[in-house]
Amino acid sequence: MPTRIQKEARQGTMLLNMGPSHPAMHGTIRIMLELDSERILNSEVEVGYLHRGFEKQCENRTYFNLLPYTDRLNYVSPLINNLGYVMTVEKMFGVEVPERAQYIRVIMSELSRISDHLTCLAAMAMECGAFTVFLYKMKAREFIWDVIEQTTGARMTTSYIRIGGVRADLEPNFAAALEKAIKETRAVLKDVHGLLDKNKIFLNRTRDVAVMTPENAIAYGWTGPCLRSTGVYYDVRKAHPYLTYNRLNFEVPLGERGDNFDRYLVRMKEMDQSLRIIEQAATHLPETPAGVMAQDVEPAEAIKESRRKKVRTGVRLSPNLEGSEKDKYKNILAAEKGYVVPPKEETYTSIEGLINHFMFFMRGHGIRPPQGEVYFSVEGGNGELGFYIVSDGTDRPYRLHLRAPCFHIVAALEHLIKGRYVADVIPTFGSMNMIGGELDR
Amino acid sequence: MGMREKSSMPEAKKKRLPPAQFITTRFNDILGWARKFSLFHYPFVTACCGMEYMSAACAHFDIDRFGAGWTRFSPRQSDMLLVVGTVTQKLAPVLRTVYDQMTEPKWVVAFGTCAVSGGIYDNYAVVQGIDAIIPVDVYIPGCPPRPETVLDGLLKLQEKIQKQEQEWRWKKRKF
Amino acid sequence: MEEKKILDLLKLKFPEVVKDVSTTLGDDVAVIDKEALLPLVKFLKDKPYEYTMLLDLTCVDYLGEEPRFEMVYHLFSLPQNKRLRIKAKLGEKDLRIASLTAIWKNANWLEREVYDLFGVSFEGHPDLRRIFMYDGFEGNPLRKDYPLRKRQPRLRLRE
Numbered sequence: 001m002p003t004r005i006q007k008e009a010r011q012g013t014m015l016l017n018m019g020p021s022h023p024a025m026h027g028t029i030r031i032m033l034e035l036d037s038e039r040i041l042n043s044e045v046e047v048g049y050l051h052r053g054f055e056k057q058c059e060n061r062t063y064f065n066l067l068p069y070t071d072r073l074n075y076v077s078p079l080i081n082n083l084g085y086v087m088t089v090e091k092m093f094g095v096e097v098p099e100r101a102q103y104i105r106v107i108m109s110e111l112s113r114i115s116d117h118l119t120c121l122a123a124m125a126m127e128c129g130a131f132t133v134f135l136y137k138m139k140a141r142e143f144i145w146d147v148i149e150q151t152t153g154a155r156m157t158t159s160y161i162r163i164g165g166v167r168a169d170l171e172p173n174f175a176a177a178l179e180k181a182i183k184e185t186r187a188v189l190k191d192v193h194g195l196l197d198k199n200k201i202f203l204n205r206t207r208d209v210a211v212m213t214p215e216n217a218i219a220y221g222w223t224g225p226c227l228r229s230t231g232v233y234y235d236v237r238k239a240h241p242y243l244t245y246n247r248l249n250f251e252v253p254l255g256e257r258g259d260n261f262d263r264y265l266v267r268m269k270e271m272d273q274s275l276r277i278i279e280q281a282a283t284h285l286p287e288t289p290a291g292v293m294a295q296d297v298e299p300a301e302a303i304k305e306s307r308r309k310k311v312r313t314g315v316r317l318s319p320n321l322e323g324s325e326k327d328k329y330k331n332i333l334a335a336e337k338g339y340v341v342p343p344k345e346e347t348y349t350s351i352e353g354l355i356n357h358f359m360f361f362m363r364g365h366g367i368r369p370p371q372g373e374v375y376f377s378v379e380g381g382n383g384e385l386g387f388y389i390v391s392d393g394t395d396r397p398y399r400l401h402l403r404a405p406c407f408h409i410v411a412a413l414e415h416l417i418k419g420r421y422v423a424d425v426i427p428t429f430g431s432m433n434m435i436g437g438e439l440d441r
Numbered sequence: 442m443g444m445r446e447k448s449s450m451p452e453a454k455k456k457r458l459p460p461a462q463f464i465t466t467r468f469n470d471i472l473g474w475a476r477k478f479s480l481f482h483y484p485f486v487t488a489c490c491g492m493e494y495m496s497a498a499c500a501h502f503d504i505d506r507f508g509a510g511w512t513r514f515s516p517r518q519s520d521m522l523l524v525v526g527t528v529t530q531k532l533a534p535v536l537r538t539v540y541d542q543m544t545e546p547k548w549v550v551a552f553g554t555c556a557v558s559g560g561i562y563d564n565y566a567v568v569q570g571i572d573a574i575i576p577v578d579v580y581i582p583g584c585p586p587r588p589e590t591v592l593d594g595l596l597k598l599q600e601k602i603q604k605q606e607q608e609w610r611w612k613k614r615k616f
Numbered sequence: 617m618e619e620k621k622i623l624d625l626l627k628l629k630f631p632e633v634v635k636d637v638s639t640t641l642g643d644d645v646a647v648i649d650k651e652a653l654l655p656l657v658k659f660l661k662d663k664p665y666e667y668t669m670l671l672d673l674t675c676v677d678y679l680g681e682e683p684r685f686e687m688v689y690h691l692f693s694l695p696q697n698k699r700l701r702i703k704a705k706l707g708e709k710d711l712r713i714a715s716l717t718a719i720w721k722n723a724n725w726l727e728r729e730v731y732d733l734f735g736v737s738f739e740g741h742p743d744l745r746r747i748f749m750y751d752g753f754e755g756n757p758l759r760k761d762y763p764l765r766k767r768q769p770r771l772r773l774r775e
Contacts, residue, residue, distance in 0.1 A: 027487055048750075157585065218668050436488060437488055563764075564764050
């Protein structure tokens, strides 16, 4: 089927297809170019190769069940997507999240944001030829993912931030691992600044290439680092503060020219600011009791004993995820019973706990927001990540819509590469940080 | 291809092979050894598993130490198609084209649950497993699989390559 | 204070078409007639309100109600730091509404998405065709009467 560019192509020009299977490791997107020798006269971007039906799939799942789907949206910063969705649902109810959980959420968000920027810039640098930068940044990312794995149990798709708080508390030696990750990331950032900032080749490929004016950026609905690189000051963390961002000191770096180099530099500086936020939040964390996994009997034994009316409260749980013991609950999860999974010690040993557990998960019961609609947004790695949920009173969302930041950014790609060379497409596209899961939902 | 008759065969403990087959078996083994340690893969990256692919290919969990290091970004130059991530109905013809463009011998690895069976996306837009489109040799489950799992899958593929009957004459695999 | 002002101003300026204004959970919502979309949006974009950014544009399918579809627009004003939600109902027989591509450039792709997934036509759109689904796909997947698992494969699939 002829596409728009095939119909509009002029005589004597060449049509080049940068097909869905990209070596540039951004996922699947198709860019068709109309070329006159090396100059791009016209282009067309075709998306949708990763449309996985997220919005329709979520209409068939309960509010709790659809959390893993949100991980896979912007898959380089999964905790921020979790956070956005969870805070939207919490806004519908007005749930009060404990302070320690808020600080943990901030730390996890910022770690995810750093991981997002590291991946974006690593891929962009690799495509411009700087393979070392890619390897260095992947090394730093591994340290961050180690910290995330210790806390949440998974490296990438974590489903850690839950409605009402977080899944589990931090490990006892979290501070040491975090410090190591921060140190390594700082060292890598310093190295990369030295390798790329004054590098003639990198500057030639990115300076004054694909310049976006602030008015155009606002007309295209750009948000996030790409908008800030044009000089417009808009950061959701500062404009509509959520969690504890209004108590933390950080700056929002701005660019000047809106070209590829500014987008790169804004992301590098944002990583510095994120590290600053993490260090502050780690010192501000409220205390938590040093939870001891009760050394008593196993759950099966406890259930048997409770049948004989000998109810025990100390149950030895398998160490699947340390930090989700009962005495930590008041610090990490909201107190209202309807929104959180009750602690396993209660579920296994008391009838009320079992009933709470059952009612939470049973179809038709569980989390049922009041009828209405809500929109809430957080600052994702690419910009304003917004969730619009329409609820009809049942336990499944009636409509869940995601405001994907990179959808608007990639919509401007055709405008940005017009008149440039073919080789300019690669750093431009790399600096936009297109994530397929978020773009195509 | 004419085989020389070997008159002095190694004695009793080994299985008695007819002479010609002994040479072809050894030749098969050598070819298998060469092929398994020099895999050029084509990463057909679509979704989240791509991040774990990047991790598996980089310094911490290196796939280069197994010989599969260099990514060839062209189907004509690669012999292993690594389908990483969800394949949607829109992308299915593209995957088939890429597979058809690859030259023999070729192997396909389904990386991640979405490539193995559609994953958590059972809906109108996703192909429920790429073995509906192309033949698959090794399935690596996980959402996303840890890099250690990827390396395990790669080793299994290498085992398979070593043991299979090598195609050293032009033979199109039927599908 | 400011929120009340913009919603009240809308009610004053466009009394016939603004049907309902409310502030639920901190969001300002205005429900309007679909014919008044373009003039209202142009009014909002000018000074002094300066709702210069179109954050989002989507559609909700209320199967069983009449009118069935509802378009939802989220506008954002950078100088005032305020969001506004505008909703307009569309009936199934007359599934057309004015396009905002002349005012905001990202409306191009957003409207193509709604056209693809719901079937709503936008008058004045320069290039209205499918964006997520492929050309041979029949139907609009996000409508409530489209079954979730109804696949329309492009290739002959085994099994």
